[in-house]
Amino acid sequence: MFELDVPYAREHLRIRLPEQDVAGVLLGHQNEYKRDGTQEELIESALDAPFDSPTLEELAQGKRDIVVISSDHTRPVPSKVTMPILLRRIHEAAPDARVRILVATGMHRSSTHEELLHKYGEEIVAEEEIVMHVATDDDAMVRIGTLPSGGDCEINAIAAQADLLIAEGFIEPHFFAGFSGSRKSVLPGVASYKTIAYNHNGGFVHDGRARAGVLHGNPVHRDMMAAARMANLAFILNVVLDGDHEVIGAFAGDIQAAHQAGCSFVRDLAGVSAVDCNVAITTNGGYPLDQNIYQAVKGMTAAEATLPDGGVIIAIAACEDGHGGEGFFRNIAEGDPAAFEAGCIERPADQTLPDQWTAQIFARILAHHPVILVSDRCDHDMIRAMHMTPANTVDEAIALARTLVDGDARFAIIPDGLGVVVAR
Structure with missing residues (x-):
């Protein structure tokens, strides 16, 4: 009997299958990688020897208005580890500067006080100036230029007006930007x-180069990098994490050079080959990335990459926050997924709907694959409304999947769908 525990919220669920039914396990090598030193030592070393950049201390000297862009509560960046080191170095180099943490929410909701405490710890929340970005607050935005694709580049004025803008984040495969990290701190x-x-x-999202692991020719990435340069993002600290969300690599310095080094590191660890299967079981790596269906789509794309048309996806994600966005929910629930995807592809860029992009990818998946969502914490009627089949347990989902395939079921297991780049 094959047995494997996979992440679910802050816990784990067990997959049990007969050995002969398992086509393969698509698992990156992040958990096998042995870091050289503690998390803190890796970060300090990266900051001591940045890629193609002066040190953070050299950049901070003489500055009066320093802004640190920080990932929000939906990302597993270990800010309790990274942020104290960044802030200590900044305060020592520029003791009279105003230093603000600008939380990069993108289109997500604002973080709660409890989520900030969980992310940064009590001392930083109590003593540092933390500002939540609100993308829909037009009065808080300024135009800084034009994207290569022709759109206006508008960003938070706090970031645009800083005399030193830096960012912390992490690098993992991203389902249409290629990889996360670096320039994504600015856009989105x-x-x-x-x-x-x-x-x-x-x-852009339909473009065949807008896929996990692809940067060259990726139109989404091109615009994002241009926005970061227009914003004068001067320095990044990006980390790479293992399955326990601990730092195994740290890359600091220039937004392109440090990011490229980090992406190469991730690519070497995350690359896996597709297997011949008709059911794929995937996760979103547990909390915080499996908090809602919107985020869970990312893990589904890994399953999509190894399945034939019509193959069944079993997504294990708690989705305690529900769908993750009213616009996202309506886009999927109020029509036919295939028709919605086609409409997205034809829609002009300046008429893009709120939350269209993840809904478009989700619609693409739903148009080609039955999806079973394993969650005992999410409204099952809502799951059904979004064209999925709910299951309370992994065993229940496996039994359902067997009824949906022709012949014998062959299962691919993807313990962390966000941690792999699947190649055919």
Whole structure:
């Protein structure tokens, strides 16, 4: 009997299958990688020797208005580890500067006080100035230029007016930007909803180069990098995480050079080959990335990449926050997925709907694959409304999947759908 525990919220669920039914396990090598030193030592070393950049201390000297863009509560960036180190170095180099943490929510909701405490710890929340980005607040935005694709680049004025803008984040495969990290701190992180929508337009998302692990020729990535340069993002600290969300790599410095080094590191660890299967079981790596269906789509794309047309996806994600966005929910629930995807592709970039991009990818998946969502914490009627079949347990989902395939079921297991780049 094959048995494997996979992440679910802050816990784990067990997959049990007969050995002969398992086509393969698509697992990156992040958990096998042995880091050289503690998490803190890796970060300190990266900051001591940045890629193609002066040190953070050199950049901070003489500055009066320093802004640190930080990922929000939906990302597993270990800010309790990274942020104290960044802030200590900044305060020592520029003791008289105003230093603000700008939380890069993109189009997500604002973080709660409890989520900020969980992310940064009590001391930083109590003593540092933390500002939530709100993409829909037009009065808080300024235009800084034009994207290569032609859209206006509008970002949070706090970021645009800083005399030193830096960012912390992490690098993992991203389902249409290629990889996360670096330039995503600006777009979508602290950009206007109008700029985000333009960059995430249906044509770009449909482009065959807008896929996990692909940067070269990726139109989404191109616009994002241009926005970061226009914003004068001067320095990044990006980390790479293992399955326990601990730092195994740290890359600091220039937004392109440090990001490229980090992406190469991730690509070497995350690359896996597709297997011949008709059912794929995937997760979103547990909390915080499986908090809602919107985020869970990312894990589904890994399953999509290894399945034939019509193959069944079993997505294990708690989705305690529900669908993750009213616009996203309506886009999927109020029509036929295939028709919605086609409409997204044809829609002009400046008419992109709110939350269209993830809904477009989800619609693409639903048009070609039955999806079973394993969750005992999410409204099952809502799951059904979004064209999926709910299951309370993994065993229940496996039994359902067997009824949906022709012949014998062959299962691919993807313990962390966000941690792999699947190649055929």
